[in-house]
Amino acid sequence: MREITTLRLLRFVTGTEQGELAATIGVSKQVVSQAETGIRAAYPRVRRLLAAYYETSESALFDARGFARLVPPQVLEGIRAQLAPPEDEPQASA
Incomplete structure (x- = not known):
C-alpha cells in the first residue's frame, strides 16, 4: 500500500x-x-504557512524534525473503502 x-x-x-497552494502561501x-x-x-516558515492555510497545528502536519506526517x-483503508464503487447488490427474486 502506498x-x-x-x-x-x-x-x-x-x-x-x-x-x-504554492502561490497562495508564497512559496515555490x-x-x-x-x-x-x-x-x-x-x-519552520513553510510549516507555519501550511498549518495556517489548513487551519491546523504544525504538529498535526509535521513531526518534530519537520517531516510531513504519514x-x-x-x-x-477506510478512505479507500468509502471511495470504492458499491458492489453489485444481488437481484431480488421474483
Missing part, C-alpha cells in the same frame, strides 16, 4: 493544485512538493 502524507491528503480533499511549487513527499524537512494505514 504511503501518503497528511499534507497531500488535505490538498486532495480541498481540491487544491500544488501550484495554486517545488517547496510544496518536497514538503508533501517528505523528500526533505520543511523549514496518514495511518487504517485511515487510508
Whole structure:
C-alpha cells in the first residue's frame, strides 16, 4: 500500500493544485512538493504557512524534525473503502 502524507491528503480533499497552494502561501511549487513527499524537512516558515492555510497545528502536519506526517494505514483503508464503487447488490427474486 502506498504511503501518503497528511499534507497531500488535505490538498486532495480541498481540491487544491500544488501550484495554486504554492502561490497562495508564497512559496515555490517545488517547496510544496518536497514538503508533501517528505523528500526533505520543511523549514519552520513553510510549516507555519501550511498549518495556517489548513487551519491546523504544525504538529498535526509535521513531526518534530519537520517531516510531513504519514496518514495511518487504517485511515487510508477506510478512505479507500468509502471511495470504492458499491458492489453489485444481488437481484431480488421474483
